[in-house]
Every structure is written in C-alpha cells, then in structure tokens.
Amino acid sequence: MSVLSLSSVTLSLAGNAGQVDILHGITLDVAQGETLGLVGPSGSGKSSLLMLMGGLEQATTGQVTALGSELTTMTEDQLARFRRDNMGVVFQSFHLIPTMTAVENVATPLELAGVGDAFTRARAELEAVGLGHRADHYPAQMSGGEQQRVALARASAPRPKILLADEPTGNLDEANGAAIVDLLFDLRDRHGATLILVTHSNALAQRCDRVIRLRDGRIDSEQAGAAR
Numbered sequence: 445m446s447v448l449s450l451s452s453v454t455l456s457l458a459g460n461a462g463q464v465d466i467l468h469g470i471t472l473d474v475a476q477g478e479t480l481g482l483v484g485p486s487g488s489g490k491s492s493l494l495m496l497m498g499g500l501e502q503a504t505t506g507q508v509t510a511l512g513s514e515l516t517t518m519t520e521d522q523l524a525r526f527r528r529d530n531m532g533v534v535f536q537s538f539h540l541i542p543t544m545t546a547v548e549n550v551a552t553p554l555e556l557a558g559v560g561d562a563f564t565r566a567r568a569e570l571e572a573v574g575l576g577h578r579a580d581h582y583p584a585q586m587s588g589g590e591q592q593r594v595a596l597a598r599a600s601a602p603r604p605k606i607l608l609a610d611e612p613t614g615n616l617d618e619a620n621g622a623a624i625v626d627l628l629f630d631l632r633d634r635h636g637a638t639l640i641l642v643t644h645s646n647a648l649a650q651r652c653d654r655v656i657r658l659r660d661g662r663i664d665s666e667q668a669g670a671a672r
Contacts (some may be wrong), residue, residue: 447606447638448474448497453506455492455661466492467661470506479632479639481652481669488658490642491610497640498533498608499523511605528557532599532637534628536611538591540583540598546570547579550598557602569597572634573627589620593627600631607632609641613648625651 455467467489474480474497482490495501496508499515508515511530515523527533540549547566554562570579573593583591592612599607609628613621625648632639641652649655652669 445476446473447476447511448472448640449507449509450496450503451507451509453496453503453508455489455496455501456504465661467496470661470663472656472663474638474640477636477638478654479629479652479669480641481649481655482640482642482658483644483646483649483655484658484664488664489661490658492661493658494608494610494640494642497606498531499527500533528553528602530605532602532604532607534592534595534599534607534609534612536614538583538588538595538615540591540594542583545580545582546575546586546594546597549583549594550601553598553602559602565601566597569601570594572600572630573597587620589616589623592616592620592624596624596627596631600635600637603635604637607637607639609639611642611644613643613645621645 450470450472453467453470456463456465470493482493484490492501496503503516513526518526547563547570550566550569551562554565559565567579570576573596575590575593578586578590612628613624616624628639629651643649650669655667655669656663657665
C-alpha cells in the first residue's frame, strides 16, 4: 500500500534573477514500511523533494498525497497539524530549542498533540537513543552527536507513520554518523515507520530498500538497495 504518492510534481521558486525551476515532473510512490534513499549531486533537488513530501514546500504543479490526504490542497495550519499527527522530520541542523532541556525538547511535540504522559514518553525515547542521563541538559551542554540523538528522539516520540531525514549525518563525524544511522533504522523497526532519507553517503543509501537518484531536478535512475 502506498503511503506517499507524487504525481507530475514540479517546484519553482522566485530567485533574485527570476524564477528558478527546481523539480520537473516527479512521479513517485512510496510503500508502507519502505525505506527510500534519495541521492544525487548537490543542487539536484533531493532536499526540495523531501520538503514537498513533508508539506514543508508547496508544489507549483502536480499532486502530493500522503496517507490518503492531498497535501497540495491544505492550508499551512492544516499541514502543520498533519505533520504533527503523522510525520517526524530530522534535519542536518538539529533545530533544538536552546532554552529547553533535552526532555523538554522531546516532550514539546507530544504536548502539542495532547499526549497525557508526554514527559514519561520523552524520557523513554531519550533512553532508547542512549541519552537518558542527558535528559535534563541543555543543547549547548551536549555534543553534536548527542544533539542529533535528541532530534531523533523528538521526531520519533509521537510514533510517526512517516519519518523524513535530510542529511541526518551531515554535521557529524564518522563514528557519530554511523551511530545515528543505526538509530534511524532501529526507530523504523521499532515503530514500523516509512523512512525516507536524503544522503550523500552511498553506504547509507545501500541500506535502504530502494534508492532514487536525482539529477537536475529529475529522477535519473532507480535501483534496489540492500535487503533488510
């Protein structure tokens, strides 16, 4: 069953020199529970495609459907509620709230969703990523790898059906990057989420069920990754 579907999607944005065409006629289906890797050279449109999938960018033309809901017809408020209820997003930059502790950062989306035991679940998620002992520390007191673990815990705590990751290891050294990758796939397995990730790492891409290569805003090729 398809949980995410794009049909003839284009994306154009206004730039200083006029309109910039970023994505051209993307048609793609992602199955429930699938792990999809998006690869390609810088500027090929990988991150823009991921943002469209998450409703963080609006398609110029075409249709984006997630979990049976058409994202392209939603308002910003509707999209925000849809993401809150169905999606987790992990960025290359950690985007933690600096004035909140780790547990407060993880609990915030749960509280917004009306979860009664938000802090209990937040602490459990931090334990799951090996940071139970850092629950009451602020982002500035943690390393980059630790901050990305908190970001992962925050994305996974609401049990999202779709988990989107944009270069989640891009700001980390090799050892921390490998640990984050293992955690991502563990979260997929524990919660049964569909995982879509943008990466420059061929090794990471090959851990996915399927790999889409983009070039100049178009799908250049598609191949099977490693079996689970």
